Amino acid sequence: MRRRTDKRNGGLSRIQEKNRKRILDAALREFSSFGYSGATIDRISHAAGMSKSNLLYYFPSKKAVYAAVLSSILDAWLNPFRMLDPDGDPAREIEAYVREKLNLSAKFPEASRLFANEILQGAPRITNVLEHDLKDLVAEKCAVIKKWIDAGKIRPIEPVHLIFTIWATTQHYADFAPQIRAVTGKDLNDPVFFAETERAISGLILTGLGLTVPDKVPA
């Protein structure tokens, strides 16, 4: 008689863990490509290398898979925002944040698109998160920016809009990738294009805030 699940790791055996991960990966691709309704658990399960039935052994329903994917990216999506250091140099802080966000767009465009999709459709499943966690976080960071403004470190601007602008511009390169590709023939995976994009956005924002763009620190 063989024990059902290894109790290491939150009650999940190693194989279960691996399969959940596979499912979430496949689901992220599927949902971000087709939206919630357009996605099928059949395709997800195949992409994850298992049968539909088996997928439903791990998650009770399509909705549950979606919720799991969403929450699995949410943190990664909000986290870099927490890094904004009130005591840091505004220029470096903002530049770092833009770079980090752009980096996420380059590395995890599907996550960005999934997030965008969810909000486009009214954010039914994450209104909670947005109205509490995110709202608080934004309030906190707005205070930081306010402090910078009050200290005369940056040009006055309504803080939320600065934040929205950073989000909008950086995520745009992931969410509207097909359009960008159609127009420029390139995407963020191209290192040159990435650098050019980063420089343009950072330059515009920093200058817009009355800051000078810090010199590139050699790696």
Add this chain to the structure above:
Amino acid sequence: MRRRTDKRNGGLSRIQEKNRKRILDAALREFSSFGYSGATIDRISHAAGMSKSNLLYYFPSKKAVYAAVLSSILDAWLNPFRMLDPDGDPAREIEAYVREKLNLSAKFPEASRLFANEILQGAPRITNVLEHDLKDLVAEKCAVIKKWIDAGKIRPIEPVHLIFTIWATTQHYADFAPQIRAVTGKDLNDPVFFAETERAISGLILTGLGLTVPDKVPA
């Protein structure tokens, strides 16, 4: 002498015209809310005040309705971009364009969302438009910006990214409205919020380009 159908307006009788419009209106709302797959022609037809069969009398298929909606907004979506006047004053031109785009986001958020949705999903139906019409238009406007830069009128910046930045920021307020509402409690329909948003975006961009924000012209 007997008149069968009024041949004004592309061979459509008045009732046909009205019904088509109703359908497109309802369809825009539906598709922008639920995405292509999530939308149902049943709901669209009800919202348009007619039977499903009758809707299918006007459009042969769901796909056809979607295509019609998409093309009906495409022009409105790309048009203001054409207004950028090479001979105008950069500050006024850019400010006007930002305001116009923001205005579209306020007035036709569904159109913005539908467009975003289409691109998020890979823009399968409009790659053509993007790769030709839009690409050419962007090239043309990039030349304008380049001229401004070369003439020393604005700070150097890679033109496409300036364009993308304007698109990203202005459309963000329509596409991510639920998030913005969750965080700020407001949306662009609030005139105060609209003005504040406009000022923030324009201010950031214009300053970022080394321009001074032009004084508000009293209406």
Add this chain to the structure above:
Amino acid sequence: MRRRTDKRNGGLSRIQEKNRKRILDAALREFSSFGYSGATIDRISHAAGMSKSNLLYYFPSKKAVYAAVLSSILDAWLNPFRMLDPDGDPAREIEAYVREKLNLSAKFPEASRLFANEILQGAPRITNVLEHDLKDLVAEKCAVIKKWIDAGKIRPIEPVHLIFTIWATTQHYADFAPQIRAVTGKDLNDPVFFAETERAISGLILTGLGLTVPDKVPA
């Protein structure tokens, strides 16, 4: 005030007559090509050069159109059979009948196919005709053949089967035309193929009945 219908010609005005004919022509082609269920009154009406609504002004329903087509060909289909002359020379009579049937197959293959279709599907609408008119006619002609046999003019054979054989072989060239075309590359519209076919069938049957094939009468 204008009288509704000219009372000449069974209550049908000239234009009505023409339209009915057009409809029946188009319907024959449609039904014979697609079967009853596969046919659509939309296609029929277009082929007849009028609107669906107008077609339904002439015939109350699809079924009615079908019934009309069927009955319109039925006579033509059974008529030549009546010609078999009891007092004629068996060889000439049979040969003439085979030629006439083959001629019908060449000239009106759609009628043949429609008839075949109807019977393939159980002859629901013409069982009556078959069980009375046709049965009586067959009985009558069997008697003729029987007389020929009894008179020693032709080899003994069960008369119905001779009749069925003639029907089967001649109609086969219309009903299975695609197969015949696939195998031989030809059809009955080719005069050489027609002659060859006629000679083969007549030759086989007449010889089979112990008759000599009559010399071709020059036209």
Add this chain to the structure above:
Amino acid sequence: MRRRTDKRNGGLSRIQEKNRKRILDAALREFSSFGYSGATIDRISHAAGMSKSNLLYYFPSKKAVYAAVLSSILDAWLNPFRMLDPDGDPAREIEAYVREKLNLSAKFPEASRLFANEILQGAPRITNVLEHDLKDLVAEKCAVIKKWIDAGKIRPIEPVHLIFTIWATTQHYADFAPQIRAVTGKDLNDPVFFAETERAISGLILTGLGLTVPDKVPA
């Protein structure tokens, strides 16, 4: 050691095999009765004793069911033709072939009707088979008949027409069964009628070829 599915029989488990067979049986009856368009997968599934959804679990579409049925009968339909032995006695060979074909008409009238239906509608799905496999086979058998003719064993006749005649007459008793029943009150399932039919057809053809009908070999 656990067995998932029996891999005998092309990877189909026993239950799958059984269900596929049931579906094909029911489908053959349905399609042969109503034609492709008239048939409904709903009726087929009920006749097969399962839900519509389950049928669609086995075959992806109505078309696929039809294609499967068609190909499942095609071989059975063409096969006996291959038996015609070039070295055999013409009279016995032809007589055997006629009997075999008539037998098929008696035993599998639905298959005959389905085949007829497909060809009546232009043979869209089997033109390939007809133009290659069948054409070659016919050419081959024509050569056999030609040899018999050249050897003076049978009366001269264009070989294809002899073949068509055999096909036409024998299949007629299945395809036009309702007509035959209406006229004679009998069908091929009646052994007496079968024998009488066979004798008539064979007699006519053999005599027509200048052969004498071989004595019946006592079983």
Add this chain to the structure above:
DNA sequence: CATGAATGAGTTTTCATTCAT
């Protein structure tokens, strides 16, 4: 753990037919 089998609810689409003019 894993899967094949089965199903019901929902969705698009087709089409004969009716209605109003």
Add this chain to the structure above:
DNA sequence: TATGAATGAAAACTCATTCAT
């Protein structure tokens, strides 16, 4: 006569989910 507009019923699928093993 003729037609455009409208509809309901039926049909083919799709797909998440359940069942049994």
